Amino acid sequence: GAVVSQHPSRVICKSGTSVKIECRSLDFQATTMFWYRQFPKQSLMLMATSNEGSKATYEQGVEKDKFLINHASLTLSTLTVTSAHPEDSSFYICSARDMRGADGELFFGEGSRLTVL
Amino acid sequence: GQQVMQIPQYQHVQEGEDFTTYCNSSTTLSNIQWYKQRPGGHPVFLIQLVKSGEVKKQKRLTFQFGEAKKNSSLHITATQTTDVGTYFCAGGSQGNLIFGKGTKLSVKP
Numbered sequence: 001g002a003v004v005s006q007h008p009s010r011v012i013c014k015s016g017t018s019v020k021i022e023c024r025s026l027d028f029q030a031t032t033m034f035w036y037r038q039f040p041k042q043s044l045m046l047m048a049t050s051n052e053g054s055k056a057t058y059e060q061g062v063e064k065d066k067f068l069i070n071h072a073s074l075t076l077s078t079l080t081v082t083s084a085h086p087e088d089s090s091f092y093i094c095s096a097r098d099m100r101g102a103d104g105e106l107f108f109g110e111g112s113r114l115t116v117l
Numbered sequence: 118g119q120q121v122m123q124i125p126q127y128q129h130v131q132e133g134e135d136f137t138t139y140c141n142s143s144t145t146l147s148n149i150q151w152y153k154q155r156p157g158g159h160p161v162f163l164i165q166l167v168k169s170g171e172v173k174k175q176k177r178l179t180f181q182f183g184e185a186k187k188n189s190s191l192h193i194t195a196t197q198t199t200d201v202g203t204y205f206c207a208g209g210s211q212g213n214l215i216f217g218k219g220t221k222l223s224v225k226p
Contacts, residue, residue: 034159038214043150043162044207091213106154106203108216 003027004096006109013084014117020080021112023094029074030096034106035067038091050077084116119144121208123217131225136193138220140206148209149182149189154219155202163191196224 003026013019023033033050048069049057056069066088068080077096081088093111120143130136140149148167152160164173166182166189173180179192189208193200203219 040212041148041165041167041209043165044152044160044214046159093214093216105221106160106219108205110215111213113213 004030004094004107004109006094006112008112009110010113010115012115012117015085016083018080018082019084019114020078021092021094021114023077023079023096023109025075025096025098025107028096028098028100030077031074031099033071033077033094033096035069035077035079036093036095038093038111040091044093047079081114084114086116089114089116119208119210119213119215121206121215121217123206123220125220126218127221127223129223129225130196132198133195136196136200136222138191138204138206138222140189140208140217142187142208142210142215144210145186146208146210147186149186150207150209150214151180151189151191152205152207153202154205158202160205193222196222198224198226200224 005024007022031052035047036044037047038044046059047062050069050071052071058064071077091113094109095106098105122141124139150165151163154160164180169186170184171182177194181190201224203221205219206217207214
């Protein structure tokens with residue numbers, strides 16, 4: 001089946017620095033990728049939809065200047081947490097839609113645990 | 118690495134039949150979540166189970182968390198066409214969430 005790779009799996013950074021997380025579809029082209037955030041013991045929350053070659057669509061309440069999303073190619077989307085603060089510490093996970101299937105099957109990355117000190 | 122296996126990958130049922138999807142983890146989980154994704158949509162949170170042996174019901178859906186907290190199941194009684202979609206389990210472990218590959222359910226009217 002399709003594989004979505006996410007990197008890094010864990011990152012620790014100092015407050016005020018920026019962190020980039022990559023999401024790659026390894027064996028299919030994904031015109032659309034999604035970024036989610038999960039707080040401890042809570043459900044997944046959709047942050048934004050990343051569209052190849054165009055601007056990302058952000059969900060209500062998500063700061064676009066804080067969470068920069070770039071989808072420069074059909075296999076790569078990146079999420080940059082800018083000027084990270086401790087409250088940005090969370091589990092971030094991406095998914096990519098494989099449009100080869102009739103319904104656009106969704107595949108998830110392994111997630112990235114961000115800890116901001 | 119840690120894995121969450123979900124079976125079956127696909128299930129085709131006649132409307133009115135029951136449906137079950139199973140999740141198995143290679144390690145003990147702190148909790149398990151279930152999501153439903155309608156075709157073309159996003160996963161929508163259904164429920165979270167935390168306790169060993171926990172059973173929760175939502176109308177025709179029954180969720181179970183195994184005694185060892187390594188497996189879980191979702192059972193739908195008397196499926197309806199509105200149940201169509203992909204059901205994902207996600208195991209919580211060490212602060213991370215590991216998704217199964219999902220079970221795609223189709224229901225024939």
